[in-house]
Amino acid sequence: MEDFLYTMPLQQQIFALIVSVMVFIIVVDMVRRRKLREEYSVLWLVTSVVMFVLVFRYEWLVALTAAIGAGLPTTTLFLFSIIFLMLLSVQFCIKISKLTDQVKNLSQENALMKLEIENLALKGRDS
């Protein structure tokens, strides 16, 4: 029982390693191909590095589990992945709010510029 808490089964280790390395490589590659902006890659990269570290420092996860009063290390993992997803969506909401504002300002400017062009065209025709 205690043994189960302090070591990680081999399959789990291999799986976690593969996932963390893949996430890292894919994210870096997307940034390289300019499919993903650096600002969004930070959270993902940090997560994959943390996963990678926890495979080799499993006792840290166990200690963290004890510190936050959770029962099993898996609970801690799930908890933090949910927190991670929430942070990500908050980041998106902030960005969307900003984008909405920018689109609004651009559209207003566009409307006023069209009007200005119309007026200039009218003036040009009259003179």
Next chain:
Amino acid sequence: MASILIIIPAFNEAARIAEVIQRVREVAPDYDILVVNDGSRDDTAKTARTCGAKVASHPFNLGYGVAIQTGYKYALAKGYDYVVQIDGDGQHDPAFIPDLLAPVIEEQTDFVLGSRFLGTESYEPSLARRIGMTFFRKLLSILTRTRITDSTSGYQAFNRQVIRYFTTEVFPCDYPDADMLLTLHRAGFRILEVPVRMHASATGKSMHTGLKPFYYMFKMLLSIFVTLLRKKDVPS
């Protein structure tokens, strides 16, 4: 002479916009008229232009608040001294434009709000709306220590300082009413209400249908709350 701009926000109002512009012309022949066409899918822009109004058209529908702010930005850029804002659906009776303008021009106040509940007979809104309006009226009157009877009114007139203030990011673009008045008050602008006549919208189309009243209540309470949390920013 002071230059005055009349801003008419319009969304799919091709049927009524001509009449509104004509009535405004009769009352105020010397003022420029800007129709802000908020991405209408009908001939609103064409009709308004034929009637001799300037027309600024949004590339797509952005909402009432954004439309009137486009008008303010135009007014600021063109250096107008005063702005009157009147709805494009014929709800607001243009006959009251001089009443709205007089107090701002005489510098009695910075911002005039046309109220349908002060004297002049207007249509009666539904019970649910009246309850909501009463609630915000009371709340706002307490917070601003000014008597405000019709916080949702879009029939307004104001001076250049307010125009400049409204073109900044402080302007709440989704439902600019109670929280906008509070923001104005906290920035040190004087607000005055004058009685106007309003008709029930002929199409019956309103901003407040379906679940929107609930969102409206929520949004308004939240934005009043955060407005109070913000530091008073007095414009220079």
